[in-house]
Amino acid sequence: MIEINSVTKKFKSSGKEFHALDSVNFGIKRGEIFGLLGPNGAGKTTLINILTGLLVPDEGTVRIMGKDVTRHRNDVLERMNAVSGDSKFHWLLTSKEILRFYFSAYNIPKEKREEKTRSLAGMFEIEGIMNKKFAWLSTGERMRLILAKSLINDPEVLLLDEPTLGLDPDIAIKTRKLILDVNRRYGTTILLTSHYMKEVEEMCGRIAFIHRGRIIDIGKIKDIKRRTKKKTLEEYFVEMVKK
Ligand SMILES: Nc1ncnc2c1ncn2[C@@H]1O[C@H](COP(=O)(O)OP(=O)(O)O)[C@@H](O)[C@H]1O
Ligand SMILES: [Mg+2]
Known part of the structure; x- marks a missing residue:
């Protein structure tokens, strides 16, 4: 899926050049x-930004679902999504308005939006915050909305960039469970x-350990x-990082 x-x-x-990512x-x-x-x-984060086409690599290529991200960015972006644990939205927008914005950004047909909102709200238990402004959401509510x-x-x-960064342990546990649910479902x-x-x-299941831009x-x-x-x-990794 990703190469x-x-x-x-x-x-x-x-003034000095350094490798944020090295081969x-x-x-x-x-x-x-x-x-x-x-x-x-x-x-x-640099690698995630390259995968979403936000940054262009100096060397090398990335293919997602068989397509080169640099050349076919829009085709790829339509079929994937990326969020970061520190995603923020305008503080005056309500949850419903934030979702509405993304429905139109992704060109989701109008007749599908209501049903989709209902199923997402059910899955992430955000029915009760749809009319609440982002500023007033708790950390857990923000994470579920994201x-x-x-x-x-x-x-x-x-692509999930540090999805539980800075979350209280109980909310981090919930977030991990929801991510596993998404993958299973x-x-x-x-x-x-x-x-x-x-x-x-x-x-x-599998991991890569990255240190100073190298796997x-x-x-x-x-x-x-x-x-x-x-x-x-x-x-193991504490030992590797010391080297
Ligand atoms: N736009 C940029 N300009 C210069 N340096 C950057 C930029 N983005 C990231 N860096 C640097 O590249 C390195 C890797 O950053 P990043 O990918 O954000 O690391 P991580 O997400 O693993 O914490 C860091 O040293 C960071 O300071
Ligand atoms: Mg980062």
């Missing part, structure tokens, strides 16, 4: 929840970034643990 081939992206920091290679299969794990500044928004175009691919292919080892350990390990969690003889990913 990332030798992707390199350089930025300048105080990144990996693929994600249909229906899997793949975790991109790495410390702050590792390059996770997840509902992410399904508005029935995406085949979902619709078979959505999910790329999730996180710097919480536990989170990816709980949710993902330093990739594979099934259970294989990585077996190979490294570690009980948790945390033990």
Whole structure:
């Protein structure tokens, strides 16, 4: 579903060029929840921005559902969705207005919108906040609204950039459960970034560990643990980052 081939992206920091991404290679299969794990500044958001076509790689290519993202951005964007844990909307818009905006952004036929709103509101338990302004929503309500928004175009691919960043533990648990539900119910292919080892350990089948723009390990969690003889990913990766 997603093929990332030798992707390199350089930025300048105080006049000096550095690699935010350095020859990144990996693929994600249909229906899997793949975790991109790495410390702050590792390059996770940069890669997500390349996948959505917001940034263009200096080298390498990205294909999603068989299409080159740089060349066929609109075709790809129609069939996927991306949200970040720190997504914000205008504070005066109500939940209903925010969803309405995305319905029209994705050209969802008018006759389908009501039914879709009802089913998303049911799934994410946001029926009671449809007329509330974004400013007055709790963190948990905001997260559920953001997840509902992410399904508005029935995406085949979902990119979630640190979806539980800064959430209270109970809300983070709920959010993880909802993401798993989405994957099970619709078979959505999910790329999730996180710097919480536990989170990816709980949710993902395969992971890639990114550090300073490089993928330093990739594979099934259970294989990585077996190979490294570690009980948790945390033990292993703390060691890798020190090197
Ligand atoms: N537009 C930009 N210009 C310059 N440097 C950037 C830009 N975007 C990100 N960076 C830098 O690139 C590195 C990777 O950032 P990012 O992809 O946001 O990391 P992560 O999401 O893993 O925390 C960081 O050092 C960050 O400061
Ligand atoms: Mg980030």
